[in-house]
Amino acid sequence: MTYLPNIVFAIILFCGIGYFAKNVKKLFRNINLGQDVDVSDNKPERWKNMARIALGQSKMVRRPVSGFLHVVVYVGFVIINIEVLEIIIDGLFGTHRIGLSVLPTSVYGFLIGTFEVLACLVFVSVIVFWIRRNVIKIQRFWKSEMTSWPKSDGNIILYFEMVLMSLFLIMNATDLHFQGLNSGNVISQYIAPMFSGLPETTLHFIERSAWWIHIVGILIFLNYLYFSKHLHILLAFPNTFYGKLTPKGQFNNLESVTNEVKLMMDPNADPFAAPAEGDVDEVPAKFGASDVQDLSWVSLLNAYTCTECGRCTSECPANLTGKKLSPRKIMMDTRDRLEEVGKNIDANNGEFKDDGKQLLGDYITNEEIWACTSCNACVEACPVSIDPLSIIIEMRRYLVMEQSAAPTELNNMMTNIENNGAPWPYNQMDRLNWKDEK
Amino acid sequence: MSEQLNVPTMEELMAQGKQPDILFWVGSAGSYDDRAKKITRAFVKILNKANVNFAVLGTEETCTGDVAKRAGNEFLFQMQAMMNIEVLNAYEVKRIVTCDPHSFNCLKNEYPSLGGNYDVLHHTQFIKELIESKKLEIKDGVFNGKRITFHDPCYLGRANSEYDAPRDVLATLNANLLEMKRSKSTALCCGAGGAQMFKDAEKGDKEINELRTEDALKTNPEIIATACPYCMTMMSDGVKVKEKESEITVLDIAELIAQSQGL
Numbered sequence: 032m033t034y035l036p037n038i039v040f041a042i043i044l045f046c047g048i049g050y051f052a053k054n055v056k057k058l059f060r061n062i063n064l065g066q067d068v069d070v071s072d073n074k075p076e077r078w079k080n081m082a083r084i085a086l087g088q089s090k091m092v093r094r095p096v097s098g099f100l101h102v103v104v105y106v107g108f109v110i111i112n113i114e115v116l117e118i119i120i121d122g123l124f125g126t127h128r129i130g131l132s133v134l135p136t137s138v139y140g141f142l143i144g145t146f147e148v149l150a151c152l153v154f155v156s157v158i159v160f161w162i163r164r165n166v167i168k169i170q171r172f173w174k175s176e177m178t179s180w181p182k183s184d185g186n187i188i189l190y191f192e193m194v195l196m197s198l199f200l201i202m203n204a205t206d207l208h209f210q211g212l213n214s215g216n217v218i219s220q221y222i223a224p225m226f227s228g229l230p231e232t233t234l235h236f237i238e239r240s241a242w243w244i245h246i247v248g249i250l251i252f253l254n255y256l257y258f259s260k261h262l263h264i265l266l267a268f269p270n271t272f273y274g275k276l277t278p279k280g281q282f283n284n285l286e287s288v289t290n291e292v293k294l295m296m297d298p299n300a301d302p303f304a305a306p307a308e309g310d311v312d313e314v315p316a317k318f319g320a321s322d323v324q325d326l327s328w329v330s331l332l333n334a335y336t337c338t339e340c341g342r343c344t345s346e347c348p349a350n351l352t353g354k355k356l357s358p359r360k361i362m363m364d365t366r367d368r369l370e371e372v373g374k375n376i377d378a379n380n381g382e383f384k385d386d387g388k389q390l391l392g393d394y395i396t397n398e399e400i401w402a403c404t405s406c407n408a409c410v411e412a413c414p415v416s417i418d419p420l421s422i423i424i425e426m427r428r429y430l431v432m433e434q435s436a437a438p439t440e441l442n443n444m445m446t447n448i449e450n451n452g453a454p455w456p457y458n459q460m461d462r463l464n465w466k467d468e469k
Numbered sequence: 470m471s472e473q474l475n476v477p478t479m480e481e482l483m484a485q486g487k488q489p490d491i492l493f494w495v496g497s498a499g500s501y502d503d504r505a506k507k508i509t510r511a512f513v514k515i516l517n518k519a520n521v522n523f524a525v526l527g528t529e530e531t532c533t534g535d536v537a538k539r540a541g542n543e544f545l546f547q548m549q550a551m552m553n554i555e556v557l558n559a560y561e562v563k564r565i566v567t568c569d570p571h572s573f574n575c576l577k578n579e580y581p582s583l584g585g586n587y588d589v590l591h592h593t594q595f596i597k598e599l600i601e602s603k604k605l606e607i608k609d610g611v612f613n614g615k616r617i618t619f620h621d622p623c624y625l626g627r628a629n630s631e632y633d634a635p636r637d638v639l640a641t642l643n644a645n646l647l648e649m650k651r652s653k654s655t656a657l658c659c660g661a662g663g664a665q666m667f668k669d670a671e672k673g674d675k676e677i678n679e680l681r682t683e684d685a686l687k688t689n690p691e692i693i694a695t696a697c698p699y700c701m702t703m704m705s706d707g708v709k710v711k712e713k714e715s716e717i718t719v720l721d722i723a724e725l726i727a728q729s730q731g732l
């Protein structure tokens with residue numbers, strides 16, 4: 032019987048981590064539905080970006096208030112999680128505060144004291160975050176794509192953190208032995224009096240409950256990640272690693288197009304020639320993207336990483352002037368569609384069954400796609416190196432090259448380029464006229 | 470003031486067995502747009518004044534294909550690119566300067582993988598070079614103390630991280646340079662990029678160029694400086710809409726420098 036709690040703990044831990052692992056596998060599979068791109072270049076620069084942007088939060092602090100609060104929560108979260116190690120060992124082996132038996136009391140006290148201070152800071156920051164979202168109603172959290180689930184999601188995470196931090200402090204405050212040491216109870220010593228007068232057994236019960244709810248809460252939180260924008264706490268790292276390294280203005284050149292253009296321009300090429308060897312099994316490429324599978328896997332990783340902060344949208348010239356386009360929505364739509372495709376695959380024994388839907392049209396409208404000025408403000412603003420513009424351009428490519436569905440004015444512009452080498456209907460021979468005009 | 474500009478073409482130079490140090494890529498806007506042509510002429514005056522050994526392609530130049538690419542027409546872009554690369558490579562062009570950040574970005578970043586490798590400069594970078602190498606002497610006077618605000622073109626700034634060259638050049642004018650609240654990496658687009666120049670905007674509650682002009686007006690400038698022919702159109706229109714043409718002029722950095730030289 033004395034082992035019952037250990038066994039229960041082991042089972043809960045196993046299930047918690049197991050379910051998470053299952054979802055991580057799904058995550059990998061879904062991201063791999065994207066097109067292959069070579070991102071094996073420039074490793075040192077990639078590591079540097081990851082260290083600077085994800086670990087160092089360099090882009091977060093561009094907005095000082097939210098940036099600072101975020102750093103507090105982030106540092107607190109990471110460091111307090113060291114405590115989880117102790118909790119797991121205690122839980123599995125039935126020990127109590129194993130740290131005390133391996134570390135000198137002063138060192139242990141210093142660690143827990145640090146955790147307590149951080150927990151308190153995190154708690155306060157999270158409250159401020161909540162107020163910013165719900166009382167001050169900062170605009171970027173109240174755009175049209177931030178209703179229903181995304182809106183609740185943002186708040187649920189904040190509640191989670193409030194509860195977890197409180198439980199940690201209550202657990203310490205009601206631990207008579209720990210309070211008796213009077214080392215490391217920097218914050219909890221002020222909470223302890225709230226429980227004074229309660230019989231020792233009740234205190235013990237509260238302490239145990241807080242301990243259990245805390246660890247179960249952490250496991251639930253872990254599993255909540257997959258369903259939430261909070262996945263960014265993990266994916267920010269690979270995402271900043273694989274982020275774009277070339278100048279922001281540089282769009283990729285489609286190789287499939289290059290081959291065809293070369294063929295067209297080569298006067299010696301025989302248009303009816305059989306494809307060269309090695310080309311035989313080449314499927315005629317689809318130009319651009321109309322669904323998630325057409326996007327690069329980095330774009331799909333981007334979609335899962337998006338934290339819905341809306342920094343991109345709040346700097347988007349189209350969005351600022353009331354157009355439908357919102358780069359955040361582009362990312363959210365991509366993720367939602369990707370999830371839908373993933374579920375479809377799960378339901379059909381690993382094969383995607385056409386559901387008559389696609390990202391372009393059912394989620395993202397042409398109107399949004401054409402409103403973009405390709406200004407890169409969204410890319411620049413994103414704190415985790417997401418590139419919404421590349422998705423927009425892939426969709427334009429699909430609309431133009433597969434569907435010939437560009438707005439009329441753009442078609443005219445392109446016809447002009449074809450006919451006279453300029454986007455306007457002027458004669459090529461007049462190109463140098465400016466020289467002699469006034 | 471219609472003094473003759475000295476604008477050799479590559480073809481002419483080649484016939485004389487000469488090779489210029491740099492090719493001036495005029496671009497479609499710079500060749501045909503009435504307002505942008507003035508920028509082109511101003512820049513050529515600077516080149517002439519500094520005795521730069523340059524040439525243009527003239528009628529052999531054709532659209533870079535940039536705007537087709539932004540609109541999603543990769544075919545048209547690559548066709549244009551390959552035609553241009555053929556011409557540029559045949560003339561053994563090594564260095565290119567252009568007043569259009571879109572051409573600059575396209576030639577610099579998107580041509581190499583198609584076989585066009587050149588050292589590409591934006592005209593603000595080149596002017597800076599001329600000043601630093603003392604080929605161009607800046608005489609202050611005309612713009613002393615003038616209130617000038619600079620609008621960063623997206624394709625020079627964010628797209629290619631060049632925020633300093635235009636500012637360094639402006640700094641030589643001894644003017645009162647004012648930064649908009651949104652500037653450099655957070656500058657707001659003028660609204661022309663991504664092929665928007667050639668179409669009406671989607672439904673919204675405002676035009677982007679008006680919003681950007683409002684940004685500029687907040688600095689209470691006498692001059693709005695630009696460095697892109699499309700920004701020029703957008704900002705000029707914005708100033709017109711705000712009925713400020715009598716108080717505020719929109720000028721390209723090339724024009725400012727040319728005027729400061731009395732050119």
Ligand code: SF4
Pocket residue numbers: 343346347348349350356357358402403404405406407408409410419420
């Ligand atoms: S690149 Fe497009 S989506 Fe991104 S901020 Fe600019 S206009 Fe908006």
Ligand code: SF4
Pocket residue numbers: 336337338339340341342343344358359362412413414415417419
């Ligand atoms: S794309 Fe980046 S900036 Fe935009 S909402 Fe997502 S995380 Fe925030």
